[in-house]
Amino acid sequence: MHRHVAWQRDDWQWKTARQLAQTYDVLWIEDLNLDGMKRLWGRKVSDLAFHSFTQKLDYLMRANGKVLYKRDRFFASSKTHFACGYVNDELTLADREWVCPQCGETVQRDINAARMIKHGRARPWSKDHL
Numbered sequence: 315m316h317r318h319v320a321w322q323r324d325d326w327q328w329k330t331a332r333q334l335a336q337t338y339d340v341l342w343i344e345d346l347n348l349d350g351m352k353r354l355w356g357r358k359v360s361d362l363a364f365h366s367f368t369q370k371l372d373y374l375m376r377a378n379g380k381v382l383y384k385r386d387r388f389f390a391s392s393k394t395h396f397a398c399g400y401v402n403d404e405l406t407l408a409d410r411e412w413v414c415p416q417c418g419e420t421v422q423r424d425i426n427a428a429r430m431i432k433h434g435r436a437r438p439w440s441k442d443h444l
């Protein structure tokens with residue numbers, strides 16, 4: 315049963331990575347604090363196998379002449395409001411949405427982080443970063 319689930323996950327990862335590598339010329343990903351996420355959400359974070367997915371994505375991006383960038387985990391992509399630059403130091407992993415005290419805008423955590431990762435400084439992904 316375990317082998318079957320592992321095979322299904324591996325197959326899904328290759329298909330998803332291939333689709334991304336064929337669709338996009340440049341991708342940005344964030345080096346997540348998986349230990350912190352495991353403390354909050356438990357073992358299911360490990361089961362998602364971020365590391366092996368990232369390796370597959372990197373391999374296929376390179377094979378297709380595309381570029382994968384990686385933002386390091388200490389870049390405050392979730393805490394910094396993309397629109398105004400305010401840094402919310404009180405943000406926790408459980409906060410999915412917050413109101414920016416500087417500009418009053420309601421901030422969707424994941425969308426804000428994606429904008430920060432895309433438009434901030436990024437460096438080419440490398441296995442050394444994992």
Ligand SMILES: [Zn+2]
Binds near residue numbers: 400414
């Ligand atoms: Zn703001």
